Amino acid sequence: MVAIAVLAATAAGSLWGSDDLWPFAPFRMYATATRLDGHVLKAGFRGVTASGEELHIPAGWLGLRPAEVEGQLTRDKRLPGDRLADLAASWNEQHPSDEQLVLLELRLIGSRLEEGRPVEDIDRAVQTWEAQ
Amino acid sequence: MRAGTATRSLPQRWQEYWFEPAPIRRLDAFARVIFVVVGLHVMVIDAWAAAHDRVAASMYRPVLLARLLSLPAPTPTTMAWLRVLTVVACVVALWRRAPRFTSGLVLAGSTVWLLWAFSYGKVDHDRLTITIALLALTLTPRRGQDVESKTGWALRLVQVGFAFAYVFSAIVKLRTAGWGWANSAVFTRAIVRRGTPLGDVLLDVPGLLRIGQWAFLCFELAAVIILVRNRWTRALAIAGVIALHTFTYATIEISFLPHTVCLLAFFPLERIGDRWAEWRDQRRPPAATSEAEDPNGVVA
Numbered sequence: 001m002v003a004i005a006v007l008a009a010t011a012a013g014s015l016w017g018s019d020d021l022w023p024f025a026p027f028r029m030y031a032t033a034t035r036l037d038g039h040v041l042k043a044g045f046r047g048v049t050a051s052g053e054e055l056h057i058p059a060g061w062l063g064l065r066p067a068e069v070e071g072q073l074t075r076d077k078r079l080p081g082d083r084l085a086d087l088a089a090s091w092n093e094q095h096p097s098d099e100q101l102v103l104l105e106l107r108l109i110g111s112r113l114e115e116g117r118p119v120e121d122i123d124r125a126v127q128t129w130e131a132q
Numbered sequence: 133m134r135a136g137t138a139t140r141s142l143p144q145r146w147q148e149y150w151f152e153p154a155p156i157r158r159l160d161a162f163a164r165v166i167f168v169v170v171g172l173h174v175m176v177i178d179a180w181a182a183a184h185d186r187v188a189a190s191m192y193r194p195v196l197l198a199r200l201l202s203l204p205a206p207t208p209t210t211m212a213w214l215r216v217l218t219v220v221a222c223v224v225a226l227w228r229r230a231p232r233f234t235s236g237l238v239l240a241g242s243t244v245w246l247l248w249a250f251s252y253g254k255v256d257h258d259r260l261t262i263t264i265a266l267l268a269l270t271l272t273p274r275r276g277q278d279v280e281s282k283t284g285w286a287l288r289l290v291q292v293g294f295a296f297a298y299v300f301s302a303i304v305k306l307r308t309a310g311w312g313w314a315n316s317a318v319f320t321r322a323i324v325r326r327g328t329p330l331g332d333v334l335l336d337v338p339g340l341l342r343i344g345q346w347a348f349l350c351f352e353l354a355a356v357i358i359l360v361r362n363r364w365t366r367a368l369a370i371a372g373v374i375a376l377h378t379f380t381y382a383t384i385e386i387s388f389l390p391h392t393v394c395l396l397a398f399f400p401l402e403r404i405g406d407r408w409a410e411w412r413d414q415r416r417p418p419a420a421t422s423e424a425e426d427p428n429g430v431v432a
Contacts, residue, residue, distance in 0.1 A: 002271060003150065003289050006264060007296060014300040015307065019255040020196045022246070027257035027301035033309035033316035036338075040317075040324040063187035064252060065180050066325075071253030072191065086188035094186060111324050116317040116338030118324055 034113075039122060041110040043069035046125070047091075048103040057104075062087050069106070077126045079106060084129045102131040153280035154287050160228050161401035162287065163235065163269050166262060169393050170242050171222035174215050177389070181249035185211035191252055198247040206248045214244055228274065235269035242266060257301065262390035264293035265397070290397040291359060297391060298355035305349060314345040322384045331383035344379070351376055358398070370398060 013024035034040065043066045045057035059066045074080050079087075088104040106127040111118035140148070184192075185206045192205035206214070218241030225234035246259055268286040273279060305313045319341040323331035334341055351372055358369035373395060381387050 002267075003285070003292065006267070006289070007292065010260065010293075010296065010300060014303050019250070022195045022197065022250050022255050023243075023260055023263050025195075025255050025257070026304040026307075027260075027297065028255070028304055028308070029257050030318055030322055031301070031305045031308045031313070032318070033313045034318045034321040036315075036317050038317065040321045042325050060180065060183065063183040063185075064191065065254060068191075068253040072193065081190065083188065083190050086190040090186065090188040113317055113320060116320050116341065118320065118335060 036116040037114055039110060039112055040118070041108040041122065042066045043073070044107050044109045045087075046105040046107055047088075047101045049098065050100050050102055051098040053099075062091060077108065079127060084127055088129050088131075104129045150285055150288050151278075151281040152284040152288065154284040155400075155402050156274055156279060156283050157402035157405060158400060159269075159272065159283045159286055160274075161404065162265075162290075162396055163228065163231070164226050165393060165396055165401075166265050166269070167222040167225045167238060169262065169390060170238055170266070171219045173390065174218045174222075174241070174245055178245075178249060181245065182211060182215065184248055184252055187252065193253055194251040195247065195255070197243075198251050201247070203244065203247055203251075205251075211248070214241060214248075217241055218245060231274050232270055232272070235266060239263070239266040239270050257297075258386075258388040258391040260391075261290070261293050261297055261394040265290045265394055287397045290394050294391070294394045294397065295356050295358045298352040302349055302352035305352075314349050315342060316345070317341075319345055319383070326384045326386070328383055328385055334383060348376065366398065370395065 009024040013021050014026045017024060017026050019025045019028065043059055045059065045062065047055040047057050049055065059069050069079070072079060072083065084104060084106055088101045091104070092100040105125045107123060107125050109123045110121075112120040112122055185208045187205075189205045194203060194205075204210075218238065221234060221237035221241050225231070225238050227234075242263065246263070250256065268289045272282050272286040309316065317338065320335060320338060323335055323341075327335070355369065355373070357365055358373065360366060373392075377388060377392050
């Protein structure tokens with residue numbers, strides 16, 4: 001009975017479920033198609049510190065994987081609410097004053113594809129937080 | 133009288149398939165590997181999940197089970213406690229004393245760990261098989277009536293979970309993108325995001341990547357053949373699984389270790405212990421053996 005229940009729950013999750021149902025979530029990693037003439041983008045950040053230093057901040061420096069940031073983006077590719085400001089505040093709590101951020105920019109970084117081959121680099125800002 | 137395949141009813145064959153007796157030492161060996169892998173993930177491999185303890189709380193998007201358990205976002209203190217307790221449970225479980233209780237502790241720790249890992253906007257699909265393995269270990273005794281049949285059931289559950297992970301993975305691809313998935317640039321996307329030197333070379337050959345995508349999808353749909361008991365068919369399927377994961381690791385550095393380690397449920401792991409004992413006995417000096425057998429210490 002346990003075996004059948006586990007298999008049935010996994011099957012149901014795969015056919016009708018969403019990530020919310022983990023451990024019976026669908027196996028979605030790399031399950032979506034990517035257009036041969038589309039874009040491959042990955043979330044990253046750029047920051048400016050109180051001392052004026054510019055930093056390229058991989059999502060991991062903020063405690064997240066790029067896919068976790070992407071998983072929270074809205075349709076217009078922005079983090080909803082105050083989440084970008086919260087990420088900056090969280091960074092500032094963990095760093096000394098001269099390394100604290102006065103600006104944090106969410107960027108999408110990757111490549112443009114032509115016939116399935118990367119032909120052009122992309123690096124564009126999609127959302128900015130600035131200290132008041 | 134031994135009943136032939138043709139004379140056995142479907143329920144009988146179903147029962148025989150699920151409860152095929154297996155040596156307890158096989159499950160012991162498998163369990164120990166699983167506990168080591170869980171411990172390694174919690175302490176070393178999943179550093180990204182441990183880092184969630186310093187993420188802004190507004191990024192915490194608890195999945196359904198976390199909400200049902202009213203599981204709050206991790207803090208540095210709660211995350212540290214969870215890691216320590218889970219690893220201690222893994223170490224204690226290696227002894228295989230009170231196996232259901234200790235396996236249950238590892239299952240509980242691992243589940244909370246994964247709920248915290250997957251409640252920040254991304255769920256990985258390589259953890260279901262090891263979770264099924266921990267569930268099977270939690271439900272399987274080491275002594276009592278029919279213990280070898282119950283051991284066989286535990287290993288079979290892991291095997292079936294392992295095989296169907298591929299089938300369900302293919303179903304989700306077809307449900308999400310249809311057969312067009314195999315003609316898309318999904319491997320290119322994976323390599324651009326997390327490429328390796330080999331992957332970067334393959335980016336220049338998109339046609340080859342598309343052939344790889346078709347092979348990948350077809351293999352996932354057919355992977356269930358690993359469950360047949362014919363030795364050669366199973367060996368072929370296991371070779372396919374190893375090839376698939378070797379390719380994946382070589383191109384995008386994802387090992388799917390918590391899933392791939394469960395491939396060991398298909399192997400007679402107890403023989404490793406037998407071979408080790410034989411090797412140890414052969415290395416033992418014959419004189420010492422003779423002395424032990426001869427109370428007077430006189431060697432014939």
